[in-house]
Amino acid sequence: MKRMLAAALCMIALLSPASRAAEKKTLAVMGFESTDGQAELGVAVSEIVRSEIAAMAGIPFVVVERAMLNAVMKEQELSLTGLVSDSKAAQIGRLLAAENLVMGKIVVLGNQYRVTARIVETETSVVKKEAFDVVTNTDDLPQAAKAVAYRLLGKEYKYTPAVREGAKKGTKRVETAGGTFTYSSVYTDARGMHAGGRIVLTYSGTGVTGYNEEPIGRAVMSGTISGDLLSGYYKASYGYGNYTFRVSADRTELVGDYYQVSNGAHGDWIAVKGEEFRLPKSLYTGKWNAGDVALVKWSGDAYWYPASIDAVKDDMYFVRYLDGDSEWRFEKYIRAEKLAKGDVVFGNFKGKGKYYRGRIAERDGDNIFIKYDDGDEERTVIGRLRIILQ
Numbered sequence: 001m002k003r004m005l006a007a008a009l010c011m012i013a014l015l016s017p018a019s020r021a022a023e024k025k026t027l028a029v030m031g032f033e034s035t036d037g038q039a040e041l042g043v044a045v046s047e048i049v050r051s052e053i054a055a056m057a058g059i060p061f062v063v064v065e066r067a068m069l070n071a072v073m074k075e076q077e078l079s080l081t082g083l084v085s086d087s088k089a090a091q092i093g094r095l096l097a098a099e100n101l102v103m104g105k106i107v108v109l110g111n112q113y114r115v116t117a118r119i120v121e122t123e124t125s126v127v128k129k130e131a132f133d134v135v136t137n138t139d140d141l142p143q144a145a146k147a148v149a150y151r152l153l154g155k156e157y158k159y160t161p162a163v164r165e166g167a168k169k170g171t172k173r174v175e176t177a178g179g180t181f182t183y184s185s186v187y188t189d190a191r192g193m194h195a196g197g198r199i200v201l202t203y204s205g206t207g208v209t210g211y212n213e214e215p216i217g218r219a220v221m222s223g224t225i226s227g228d229l230l231s232g233y234y235k236a237s238y239g240y241g242n243y244t245f246r247v248s249a250d251r252t253e254l255v256g257d258y259y260q261v262s263n264g265a266h267g268d269w270i271a272v273k274g275e276e277f278r279l280p281k282s283l284y285t286g287k288w289n290a291g292d293v294a295l296v297k298w299s300g301d302a303y304w305y306p307a308s309i310d311a312v313k314d315d316m317y318f319v320r321y322l323d324g325d326s327e328w329r330f331e332k333y334i335r336a337e338k339l340a341k342g343d344v345v346f347g348n349f350k351g352k353g354k355y356y357r358g359r360i361a362e363r364d365g366d367n368i369f370i371k372y373d374d375g376d377e378e379r380t381v382i383g384r385l386r387i388i389l390q
Contacts, residue, residue: 023344027053027061028069028098030089032117036108040240040261044233045106045145047242047259048224049117051231052149053102059153062388064096065302070264072096086125093122097357100128102152111136115144119152129154137162139209142224142232159206159224178203181251183271185212187258190267190299192328199271203251208232230254238262243269253280255332267299268330283330284315295389296321297333303386306337322383323348335389339363339382348384349376355386 029050034042047066054063072095076088084092086103093101104117116132131151133144143159150157181203185196197214201221208223208230216238223232223243230245238260245256252273259266272278288294288309296307296319310326311318317334320326339345341363346355347370358372368385371377 024060024062025099026064026097027100027102027119028064028093028096029053029102030069030084030092030104032104032106032115034106034108036106038240041141041233042104042106043261044240044242045115045141046102046104047261048142048145048231048233049102049104049149049152051242051244052146052229053153055229055231056149056153056155061100064098064388066259067264067266067302068096068388071301090122090125098122104148106141113138113141113144115141115148117148117152135161139207139222142222143207146224146226146231157226162204162207162209178205179251180210181273182275183254183273184275184277185254185269185271186277187269188267188299189265193268195277196269196271199254230256245269245271248280248282253282255280255282279315283332285331286312288312288317288331288334293337294319295335295337295387296329297389298325299327299329302388304335304389305386306382309334322381337382339368339385339387343387345370345385345387347372347378347380348386349378351380351384 029046032042032046050063050066053059053061072092076092089101089103099122101120101122102117103120104115107114107116112134114132114134118130119128120126121128129152131148133147135141135144139162147157147159181201183199185199186193187196197212199210199212201208201210203225206224206226208225210221212219212221212234217236219234219236221232221234223230225247228247230247231243233240233242239262241258241260243256243258245254247254254271256269257267258269270280272280290309290311292309294307294309295304297304298321305321305323307319307321309317310320316328316330318326318328339360341360343360344357345360346357349356356372356374358370360368361371362369366381367379368382369377369379
């Protein structure tokens with residue numbers, strides 16, 4: 001069953017048939033160190049780096065999601081926000097089947113924040129690439145994180161720093177397609193969907209600032225937007241968290257997710273302009289019908305599992321995973337099941353709850369023959385497989 005945390009100790013990307021010839025490496029982003037003692041800030045900034053790399057097109061990596069890293073951290077009895085030594089990071093990388101790690105640090109010197117990061121080969125500890133950026137305003141940390149992510153992959157990202165109170169004239173961000181928007185929101189967690197807070201965001205150039213007002217308090221939000229991708233972090237009395245949204249062209253809809261650094265909670269975060277929430281039409285097209293078999297991303301982790309569509313209601317799908325679990329999911333978490341010979345998968349070996357990396361050697365309907373990387377092989381069924389889709 002998916003709930004066995006031991007099963008989270010190994011993972012690898014599934015590549016489409018067209019991409020097998022140039023198979024991508026797996027990349028895991030570790031939580032960054034912060035020299036001013038704000039451990040959660042380091043993790044929050046590292047998660048922006050992770051989400052920005054994952055969103056890039058044409059890169060040679062498949063990026064491990066934070067939920068997967070957290071599962072391994074818990075298995076190793078490590079704090080989700082604690083510092084990890086280089087040797088322990090390498091061990092975690094091997095458990096994640098990640099050939100490369102991103103490791104970094106936030107160095108605070110006076111009013112300067114220097115974000116540094118490096119890509120390291122897991123097995124050799126060879127540093128393949130380094131990058132840094134310096135800002136003088138915490139509102140610009142998401143911008144710095146994005147700039148570092150781009151530079152690690154040989155790309156460039158330019159932005160105009162935010163004006164700081166008392167700064168010299170002429171340093172103010174250029175207003176391009178700016179403005180302030182107020183949204184109503186909902187979020188999901190392991191218990192289901194809930195009414196969210198009132199989000200107020202001000203767009204100014206590539207920077208975004210604002211807050212999310214909830215009964216438990218206000219979370220101050222800082223982020224960066226490029227195209228339709230908005231990513232950043234929030235800070236509240238209960239700690240730091242991250243968010244990533246896809247923003248509609250008119251900026252009236254935000255569809256994305258959140259990650260709460262302090263406890264590892266994660267889920268969907270959806271917002272629409274105005275005081276009354278309605279589910280964005282982009283979340284439901286009705287392409288799936290009861291009885292269809294597909295790959296579905298389980299809310300408990302970042303893996304995709306074979307599942308059947310049992311019912312459709314209120315623009316959501318009730319899915320029943322072939323290993324027995326079930327839940328309601330949005331359409332964006334459902335994709336066609338096209339597993340074929342040569343695909344990299346993880347199989348639940350002998351049905352004992354631990355997954356191992358291998359390739360599909362044969363497929364006949366739901367029957368699969370897997371050759372594992374360690375030399376074992378077995379005949380099994382698709383209900384005992386899981387994969388990663390970027």
